[in-house]
Amino acid sequence: MKKGMGTITAPWKQLLLNALESNSHLKHSSYFQLATVGCNGRPSNRTLVFRGFQESSDKFHINTDNRTLKIEELKHCPFAEICWYFTDSWEQFRISGRVDIIDGSNPDTFKLQQREKSWFASSVKSRLQYLGPNPGLPRISEHQSEEEVRLDPSIGPVAAFCLLVLDPDQVDYLNLKNNERVKFISTLDVNGVKNWTSERINP
Amino acid sequence: MKKGMGTITAPWKQLLLNALESNSHLKHSSYFQLATVGCNGRPSNRTLVFRGFQESSDKFHINTDNRTLKIEELKHCPFAEICWYFTDSWEQFRISGRVDIIDGSNPDTFKLQQREKSWFASSVKSRLQYLGPNPGLPRISEHQSEEEVRLDPSIGPVAAFCLLVLDPDQVDYLNLKNNERVKFISTLDVNGVKNWTSERINP
Numbered sequence: 001m002k003k004g005m006g007t008i009t010a011p012w013k014q015l016l017l018n019a020l021e022s023n024s025h026l027k028h029s030s031y032f033q034l035a036t037v038g039c040n041g042r043p044s045n046r047t048l049v050f051r052g053f054q055e056s057s058d059k060f061h062i063n064t065d066n067r068t069l070k071i072e073e074l075k076h077c078p079f080a081e082i083c084w085y086f087t088d089s090w091e092q093f094r095i096s097g098r099v100d101i102i103d104g105s106n107p108d109t110f111k112l113q114q115r116e117k118s119w120f121a122s123s124v125k126s127r128l129q130y131l132g133p134n135p136g137l138p139r140i141s142e143h144q145s146e147e148e149v150r151l152d153p154s155i156g157p158v159a160a161f162c163l164l165v166l167d168p169d170q171v172d173y174l175n176l177k178n179n180e181r182v183k184f185i186s187t188l189d190v191n192g193v194k195n196w197t198s199e200r201i202n203p
Numbered sequence: 204m205k206k207g208m209g210t211i212t213a214p215w216k217q218l219l220l221n222a223l224e225s226n227s228h229l230k231h232s233s234y235f236q237l238a239t240v241g242c243n244g245r246p247s248n249r250t251l252v253f254r255g256f257q258e259s260s261d262k263f264h265i266n267t268d269n270r271t272l273k274i275e276e277l278k279h280c281p282f283a284e285i286c287w288y289f290t291d292s293w294e295q296f297r298i299s300g301r302v303d304i305i306d307g308s309n310p311d312t313f314k315l316q317q318r319e320k321s322w323f324a325s326s327v328k329s330r331l332q333y334l335g336p337n338p339g340l341p342r343i344s345e346h347q348s349e350e351e352v353r354l355d356p357s358i359g360p361v362a363a364f365c366l367l368v369l370d371p372d373q374v375d376y377l378n379l380k381n382n383e384r385v386k387f388i389s390t391l392d393v394n395g396v397k398n399w400t401s402e403r404i405n406p
Contacts, residue, residue, distance in 0.1 A: 028290040035238030035248035035284070043246050045238035045286035047295050081238075083248035087231040087290065092250050132405065139384075139403040181342075200342040202335065 010058040011196050012171040012184045016093055023086045032084035034062070036070055037077040044073055050084075051118060059167050060095070063118055063126075066103045066162035067134050074099050080166060090176035097168035104159055114165070119157035127151055130160040179203050213261040214399050215374040215387045219296055226289045235287035237265070239273055240280040247276055254321060262370050263298070266321055269306045269365035270337050277302050283369060293379035300371035307362055317368070322360035330354055333363040382406050
């Protein structure tokens, strides 16, 4: 059962929850930078919003538009690294893992449910952007406004809406206030359950 | 003459200088995330500090320790992408380019001068970290303190000190307050001078 996997809390997760809590007065505390590898082999990097953990797991949820370049990039190389710097507590998390792309064509019922949940969890205003013109393409209309597009709030995810699920296998934690750095590395046991080990390293 | 290159101001540079100015009350406004490609082909991402532009150019200066993994990665793949999010003005710059690694063994006199300038421009406290134990290796001494290491402020760059110079060839600017996005792309003319073009794209 997929849902049962990873129920043993990862040792870095409490550190991250603490950082989120102590920086929660800042709107940007839920923003991080996600690096991927472009189809040309060069790195790509952009700011994205943390949408929470998958229930009973340490997997990160991110919403995105499946017309963006990152989807192409992740199909080409499914690995990504989040760099999350908390500006008030001076903590950095570098979270490396594999990304699962969940769009409307996904054959897995559980994953489709996760996508639907994520859609309804986001504001109607942020849902509207998935009805807008293709991100990254030349802007044609000068005065196109999001407000002109109507969206029934009870309607489920539109085609462009995509849920990314990052399953971390390595976390590098750095605290710039006390100059501590800890590296967390996971291995899978014979049952496919993730086991985490940690080591203090030089900052 | 290398110094003369790029004297025509890049069109995105004023936008970036404005963002730096309007966010200058925040200590973290000079921090950005630099993505590289790891030797295993997976992306890497970490927070670094902007140390200014190279004189009369649009090249970014970054100080780093040449014992860090990013040096190995940049030797393997010299391309990087900066993601710089300004938390007060809600502006994002994605700056993609090639990185030149300048350590003490560099044969170019001008580059060595740049490295020395960068060394003396940083605080004595931040210079001390280059005398510390190897970053990323297991922490052996529990109570090692930076203060125990002495450094003569008049001494030039130590072996571990490395200047990275990122020469941008593409900049993606996003303003979340007015929802504007502009892509700047450079080409080199026959004299090796960079020419920038820009286009408004969908956010």
